[in-house]
Amino acid sequence: MFGCVRVRLGTVTTNRTATKRSVLMCRPEFFTVSYRINPWMHPEEPTDTSLAVRQWETLYQTYLDLGFDVQLIEPIDGLPDMVYAANGGFVIDNIAYGADFTYPERQPEGPAYMDWFREAGFDVRVPENINEGEGDFLLVGGVILAGTGFRSASNSHEELATIYGREVVTLELVNPSFYHLDTAIAILDDENIAYLPSAFNETGLAILRERFPDAVIVNEEDASVLGLNSFSDGYNVVIASRAKDFERQLKERGYNPIGVDLSELLLGGGGVKCCTLELRR
Ligand code: ARG
Numbered sequence: 001m002f003g004c005v006r007v008r009l010g011t012v013t014t015n016r017t018a019t020k021r022s023v024l025m026c027r028p029e030f031f032t033v034s035y036r037i038n039p040w041m042h043p044e045e046p047t048d049t050s051l052a053v054r055q056w057e058t059l060y061q062t063y064l065d066l067g068f069d070v071q072l073i074e075p076i077d078g079l080p081d082m083v084y085a086a087n088g089g090f091v092i093d094n095i096a097y098g099a100d101f102t103y104p105e106r107q108p109e110g111p112a113y114m115d116w117f118r119e120a121g122f123d124v125r126v127p128e129n130i131n132e133g134e135g136d137f138l139l140v141g142g143v144i145l146a147g148t149g150f151r152s153a154s155n156s157h158e159e160l161a162t163i164y165g166r167e168v169v170t171l172e173l174v175n176p177s178f179y180h181l182d183t184a185i186a187i188l189d190d191e192n193i194a195y196l197p198s199a200f201n202e203t204g205l206a207i208l209r210e211r212f213p214d215a216v217i218v219n220e221e222d223a224s225v226l227g228l229n230s231f232s233d234g235y236n237v238v239i240a241s242r243a244k245d246f247e248r249q250l251k252e253r254g255y256n257p258i259g260v261d262l263s264e265l266l267l268g269g270g271g272v273k274c275c276t277l278e279l280r281r
Contacts (some may be wrong), residue, residue, distance in 0.1 A: 016189070016254045018235035022069040024116070024277040025060060028052045028083035029075045033267055037103045039177050040269030052264040056083065059238070059260050059275060066236055071279065073116045081106050083265065084274040086134040086182060088113030090160070092280045096122040097163055099133040102151045120279075125163055131156035134277050135180035141190045142166055147181025149173035149201075169211075171204040182229055182273045188216070188255065189234040194246065196223040216253065222246040229271030231278075238272050 031052045033041050063070050075082050082088075088109060090097045096117035099110045110127075117124045129152075131137070136152035137160060138145045144164065146157040149172045161168040171181060175198060178184040184199035185208075194216035197205055208215065218228050227243025237250050241259030250257040262271055 014254060016235040016256075018066070018233045020067045020069070021063075021231075021233050022071070022279040022281070023063060023231075024071045024073060024085050024088070024279055025056075025063075025275060026073045026075050026082050026085045026088075027060075028056050028265065030077050030080055031083050031265070031268065032080045034080055035103075035105050037105060038179050038269040040266065042267070045267070047267055048264055052083070055260075055262050055264050056275065059262065059272060062238055062258060062260055063276075066233060066238075068233070071120065073113065076108070076112060079106070079109055079112070081268060081270075082109055082112070084135070084268070084270045085113075085277040086274050087132040087180075088277055089117060089133040090131075090137045091117070091122060091134075091278065092139055092164060094123055094281050095163060096124045097131075097133070097160065098124060098127045100127040100130050100156075101132060102130055122279075127156065127159065129153050129156035129159050131159075132180060135182050135274065138181055138185060138187050139278075139280075140187050140193060144168045145181060145185060145193075146170050147173050147184070150176060150179035169207060171207065172201045173199055173204075174201050175199050178223065179269075180274070183226055183269075183271075184223070184228060186216075186218075186228045186230045186232065186237075186239075186273070188232045188237060188250075192216070192253075194218050194228060194249075196220070196228060199223070216246070216249050218243075218246050218249075226266060226269075226271035226274075229273040231273050231276045240266075240271050 098114040131152040136147035178199040186194040222243040225242040230239040247257040
């Protein structure tokens with residue numbers, strides 16, 4: 001599963017290199033769908049918490065097998081969405097920018113994650129603006145891609161730029177099914193991304209086309225199983241097992257896609273990436 005491979009793309013030879021990641025996860029012990037804050041959620045339909053835990057364990061084990069350092073935050077009863085750790089904050093340069101959730105149902109998660117970051121030794125910044133962490137903020141190379149439209153407010157993008165002193169590129173999301181940036185874009189490595197064009201407005205699309213002319217374009221079918229909601233170490237890309245065309249495209253480009261089935265967590269509107277918060281010291 002580990003590795004580094006050389007692939008020929010046209011006339012260019014590229015190296016795909018895996019780097020061990022450090023991530024934070026939350027076991028879905030209290031997972032259920034009891035409210036509706038995105039179109040995927042149907043509180044009237046049943047959920048199976050033990051199945052959610054088993055599927056989550058597979059993802060957890062996949063990361064351990066890849067040699068990742070996996071940290072765990074204690075789940076809290078009454079916070080069923082806490083499993084989606086990506087929303088708990090944004091962590092780079094040892095600085096953890098806390099989350100301030102859009103909907104009251106998830107608001108208590110913000111302080112819970114900030115307490116964890118503090119205890120783990122991160123420099124915690126209490127947010128001044130509504131934002132849902134790595135759900136909407138993705139680091140690619142040195143640049144932060146930042147989503148807005150459904151959850152994170154655009155003034156949180158300015159806050160990010162001030163805190164990290166990095167370029168922040170605002171991208172507006174337009175499809176309520178792809179309400180977080182990490183449901184519409186996957187970061188494959190420091191230079192490469194994959195995305196769903198129809199999730200963005202014209203301005204955002206023009207930016208993506210200009211900055212990432214060689215991006216992997218994911219189709220609606222794969223996006224509709226949250227295929228883009230994936231986590232890459234630069235070579236191994238953990239994706240939804242049902243995202244078959246995305247899997248094929250990744251192989252073609254020299255990546256190693258690893259499919260995981262998180263169907264139960266999809267009922268809450270989340271996938272692989274949603275369950276994963278990267279910790280960058
Ligand atoms: N039910 C959660 C919500 O609507 C799902 C969060 C998914 N997380 C993500 N990073 N996209 O907030």
